[in-house]
Amino acid sequence: MLPQTQSLTSHLALPIFSYKANSRFHFTVSKPISFPKTPSKFPKCSRSTVSEPTHLKLGNNKPVPAEVSRTIMELSSVGTLSTLTEVGWPLGIGVRFAVDHEGTPVLCLNSSNAQFSTNKSSSLHVQLDQCGLRTPQCTILGNIDKPEDRMVVKRLNSIWKKRFGEGVDENLMYVVSVERVLQMEDFEEVGNWINSSDYRNAPPDPLRDIAEKLVNDINIHNIEDVNRFCNIFVDLEFPVSEAKLIWVDRLGFDMRIWSPQAGIFDMRIWSPQAGIFEVRIPFPSEVSDEKGAKSTFNSMSQLAWEVEKNFYVPDFQKVTQLKRIT
Numbered sequence: 001m002l003p004q005t006q007s008l009t010s011h012l013a014l015p016i017f018s019y020k021a022n023s024r025f026h027f028t029v030s031k032p033i034s035f036p037k038t039p040s041k042f043p044k045c046s047r048s049t050v051s052e053p054t055h056l057k058l059g060n061n062k063p064v065p066a067e068v069s070r071t072i073m074e075l076s077s078v079g080t081l082s083t084l085t086e087v088g089w090p091l092g093i094g095v096r097f098a099v100d101h102e103g104t105p106v107l108c109l110n111s112s113n114a115q116f117s118t119n120k121s122s123s124l125h126v127q128l129d130q131c132g133l134r135t136p137q138c139t140i141l142g143n144i145d146k147p148e149d150r151m152v153v154k155r156l157n158s159i160w161k162k163r164f165g166e167g168v169d170e171n172l173m174y175v176v177s178v179e180r181v182l183q184m185e186d187f188e189e190v191g192n193w194i195n196s197s198d199y200r201n202a203p204p205d206p207l208r209d210i211a212e213k214l215v216n217d218i219n220i221h222n223i224e225d226v227n228r229f230c231n232i233f234v235d236l237e238f239p240v241s242e243a244k245l246i247w248v249d250r251l252g253f254d255m256r257i258w259s260p261q262a263g264i265f266d267m268r269i270w271s272p273q274a275g276i277f278e279v280r281i282p283f284p285s286e287v288s289d290e291k292g293a294k295s296t297f298n299s300m301s302q303l304a305w306e307v308e309k310n311f312y313v314p315d316f317q318k319v320t321q322l323k324r325i326t
Contacts, residue, residue, distance in 0.1 A: 037182050059252045065183040065192040066202035069138040071249075072183075073099050074129045074204040077163060081107065081176075083122035083144065089090050094109045097124065098163035098255070101127035102200040105140060105176045106156045120144050130247045131215055134278075137184045142177040205249045210290045215245045215253075218297065225301040230257055231305040233281050235318035248293060262308040276325040 053085050063071070082092035097105045105124050127137040147153050153170045161167050181199045184191040205211070218226065223243075230240045242258040259275040284300070287293045307314045 022159045053321055062280055063205060063249055063251060064196040064198075064202065066181070066194045066198040067205060068136060069181050069183045069194060069199060070103050070202045070204040071208050072101050072126055072136055072138050073105070073140075074163060075208055076126045079105075079124050079126035081122060081124050081144075083120050092125075095124075096164065097126075097293050100156070100159055102178075102203075103204075104178055104200075106159055107144075107176065108160065108172050109174055110172060122176060126256060131212075131219075131244065131256075133244065133246050134186050134254070136186065139182045140176055140178050141181070142179045145175050145177050147173065147175060174188065205288070206288050207249055207293055210293075211248050214248055214290070214293060219245050222301070225297075225304065226255065228304045228308060229255070229281060229300070230279075232307050233300075233319055234279055234322075235320045236322075238275075246278070250283075250286050252280060253297075255279050255281060278325055280321070281319055 067193055072127060077096055077098065079095060079097055081094045081095045082090060085091050095107055095109070097107050099105055118141060122142065124140045124142075125137065126139075127135050147156060153173060156173055156175070157170055160173070178196045178199055180196065181194040182191045183194055207214070226243050226245055227240065230236060230243050236259075238259045240257050240259050244256050246254040246256050248254075255278070257277050257279060259277070283293075283296050285296075287296055303312075306312050
């Protein structure tokens with residue numbers, strides 16, 4: 001079963017767009033995109049960048065689960081550490097953590113956590129809230145180990161200080177050796193198992209530190225472009241009344257869309273939750289930094305506007321894969 005998701009009505013108040021007989025709908029936009037006039041505005045993209053026929057390859061490209069897990073661990077600093085106590089009871093406590101260059105969690109356990117002795121099988125569960133609409137998670141399975149090498153301990157202390165701005169008692173530092181990782185896209189969804197080698201070798205997403213701010217800026221200042229993407233880049237059979245970006249990464253962005261006409265009747269009761277979907281819109285090419293992400297979004301926005309205005313015939317296949325959120 002897919003996760004229960006609340007309606008986007010509480011986040012947006014957009015008009016319902018007209019639905020025509022050919023199962024297509026059109027957003028009424030009077031001008032191309034314009035970003036907010038602030039010091040952090042996106043660079044403008046002139047129409048000349050799409051004056052020639054544009055060949056886009058839109059698929060379902062997305063980061064692999066190992067990369068998603070590494071990104072979650074890099075962006076988070078709090079998780080739930082669980083293991084069995086001496087008397088055999090499972091126990092979970094909230095802990096702060098940092099990660100080294102291979103994603104190994106570094107913990108600082110105080111004297112009251114003596115029940116978490118070394119070499120015990122444990123798990124560290126971590127989740128990341130994305131725009132209040134999705135919560136990807138990863139759970140690391142491994143043993144709690146206490147490093148003995150003084151050079152290793154000093155290196156871990158440096159990692160901790162960089163993360164939290166404070167030093168710790170090196171006698172209380174532990175690591176969770178990564179044996180396996182379970183990555184889930186959201187609550188109640190089937191996860192993917194990742195082996196330790198794939199996890200260690202996967203790079204975290206290069207946009208991770210600016211993704212949340214970028215998504216928030218677009219949802220606030222460029223919601224017309226977000227709505228237009230639904231019409232131009234996604235093959236839909238229903239009208240969309242609300243849309244919102246959830247996350248952005250090096251390969252594209254995820255959107256949550258809502259339609260009042262895509263629901264189903266269940267026991268003679270209309271269920272608006274059935275009209276909520278998630279869709280992935282890939283970038284035409286991979287981006288590696290904030291400038292590239294903003295420039296690509298601008299180019300796609302300009303192209304979508306010109307296709308909508310019938311300046312060009314779209315020369316790409318639309319995204320067809322939708323995930324219904326119920």
